[in-house]
Each structure stands twice: as structure tokens, then as C-alpha cells.
Amino acid sequence: MFKEYFVLLLLGHILGDFYIQTNKMAQKKEKSLKWVLIHCLCYGSVMLMISIPIISLKIALAVLVAAILHLVIDVIKFVYILLKTKKDKITLTIERNIFFVDQALHFVCLFGITYWGIRSDVSINAWKIIKDFLEAAGVSEGLTISWVLALLVIHKPANIVIQKLLMIYKPESNDEEKKKDNNAGRFIGTVERVTMLIFLSIGQYSAIGLVLTAKSIARYDKISKEKDFAEYYLLGTLISTIIVIVSSFII
Incomplete structure (x- = not known):
């Protein structure tokens, strides 16, 4: 209760x-x-x-x-x-x-x-009426609310938490590039966390490594050339992963 x-x-x-x-x-x-x-x-x-x-x-x-x-x-x-x-x-x-x-x-x-x-x-x-609908769909009330909460947590709140934690470590860049990186990075981060949450919920823990690898490949060139960005990127990825793991306990 x-x-x-x-x-x-x-x-x-x-x-x-x-x-x-x-x-x-x-x-x-x-x-x-x-x-x-x-x-x-x-x-x-x-x-x-x-x-x-x-x-x-x-x-x-x-x-x-x-x-x-x-x-x-x-x-x-x-x-x-x-x-x-x-x-x-x-x-x-x-x-x-x-x-x-x-x-x-x-x-x-x-x-x-x-x-x-x-x-x-x-x-x-x-x-x-809500109980009858959920029973007809074959899902429990608690599980439904937990999934809704977990998905909401790993989107906007997670993006804000990561931004606040990393704001003092963010490498300098021009305004246009920074805006594009923020928009793309937040969307990629949300998709990444949703994917990991699904894998955690079905017990496919090893598959999480594939998600992180795919994300790293996309930024490999910048990671290999810019040390400050590489450290910033690693911190963001680790924090994002921790948020997903914590959110999975809700479910």
C-alpha cells in the first residue's frame, strides 16, 4: 500500500x-x-x-x-x-x-x-470503470501507474537532472552548435533510457551494452579528439544509466 x-x-x-x-x-x-x-x-x-x-x-x-x-x-x-x-x-x-x-x-x-x-x-x-477496463486489458492498476511514472521520470526530469549535474563540466561551444547538441542529445537520451528500461523490465541486461555502444559509435570521432567532451559524454552516459536503473525499481 x-x-x-x-x-x-x-x-x-x-x-x-x-x-x-x-x-x-x-x-x-x-x-x-x-x-x-x-x-x-x-x-x-x-x-x-x-x-x-x-x-x-x-x-x-x-x-x-x-x-x-x-x-x-x-x-x-x-x-x-x-x-x-x-x-x-x-x-x-x-x-x-x-x-x-x-x-x-x-x-x-x-x-x-x-x-x-x-x-x-x-x-x-x-x-x-477504470478497474474493469484494466482487467479487460489484462494489466494491474499498480503496474500501469508505475510504468507511466517510470516513463515520465526518464524523459524531461531525467534530462533536467543530467543538465544540472553536468552544467559546470559542459565544454564550451558556439550558441548554434550548443542548441543543436542539446536538442538532439536530449531526444537521443530519452530514446536510450526508454530502450534500457524495456530491456531491464524483461531481464535482458546484456542488451543494455548494445545501446551504449551504438550511442558511443555516433560520437566516436568527437570523443577521440576532444578529451573534455569525452569526459562530459561519459559522465552523462553513466548518470543516464543510473537514472534508468533507479526508475526500474518503480516498476
Whole structure:
């Protein structure tokens, strides 16, 4: 029950904090408290929509608490960034650390809400029509939600996590080349992680090596000539692989 409850809340968090929130909204949040409130309102709405099929008074209360805690954390982050910006002390390292501390606090809050839900005997009962559809399709509710969450995690959140971790190691390049590399690299990374996740789910662990080899061949010329890029590429590949392995535990 703990896993099912936590996965549901985490699904709402991933959708609300990564997919509903655009890059422009994230940038505006750092400069305007109004956009922090708009984001948190969107976040709470997404959490509520995710919970509608299993809604109850306690579930609604849990979603409300999650939204309020999210608002508190984001307001604290906004104030901290504002103070740092006034002192001209926002570095790439600080920006990276802010992101991961922010996500860690959200994660702890969701974990705490899940624990409260289990202690309060909050039941998760989906609408009968959803149960009937999944039973007819031959899949379980928990497995379906887990797969949806895992696929969502290894796309946009994974790309952002890798970008934040590697931002201080990224080799210098011109703006046009950098934009093309980012767009192609993110798409390739998503396809790579989806493929590896499928292989992990069916127990074909050795096949993962083929995916990594194919990716390396495409960049072999640049890897062999540029040491900084080779190290950056290796770090990105290893982090991407770790994210897939961690995501596979959700399933």
C-alpha cells in the first residue's frame, strides 16, 4: 500500500513540477512571487486531477497538504534566490545545489504525507470503470501507474537532472552548435533510457551494452579528439544509466 500511495503522489509531483511547468515559467518564478503562486496553483490542480479516480476526504486533504508544502518550499527558494541575486552570488554550482535541495525537500514531504496516509488507513480505490477496463486489458492498476511514472521520470526530469549535474563540466561551444547538441542529445537520451528500461523490465541486461555502444559509435570521432567532451559524454552516459536503473525499481 505504501508504494502505491507514494507512486501516485510522485506521479502528480512529476507532472506538476516538470511537465506543466515550462522553462519560461521556471525563469519567471525566480523573479516574481506571482509566478510562484501561479505554479503552485497549477501544481495543486494537477495533484487533484491525478487523485480524482480515487478521491476521498483523506486523499483530498493529503493533496491539499502536498500543495501547501510545495508552496512553502518554493517561496523559501524564491526568497533565497532573490537574496543571492542582489549580492551577485548566483553561480552554476549554487544554481545546481538549489535545484537538488528543492527536489529533495519535495521528495521528503511526499514521503511524509505517504507515511501519514498509511498510518491513517487511507484506502486507494479506483473507479469501477477504470478497474474493469484494466482487467479487460489484462494489466494491474499498480503496474500501469508505475510504468507511466517510470516513463515520465526518464524523459524531461531525467534530462533536467543530467543538465544540472553536468552544467559546470559542459565544454564550451558556439550558441548554434550548443542548441543543436542539446536538442538532439536530449531526444537521443530519452530514446536510450526508454530502450534500457524495456530491456531491464524483461531481464535482458546484456542488451543494455548494445545501446551504449551504438550511442558511443555516433560520437566516436568527437570523443577521440576532444578529451573534455569525452569526459562530459561519459559522465552523462553513466548518470543516464543510473537514472534508468533507479526508475526500474518503480516498476
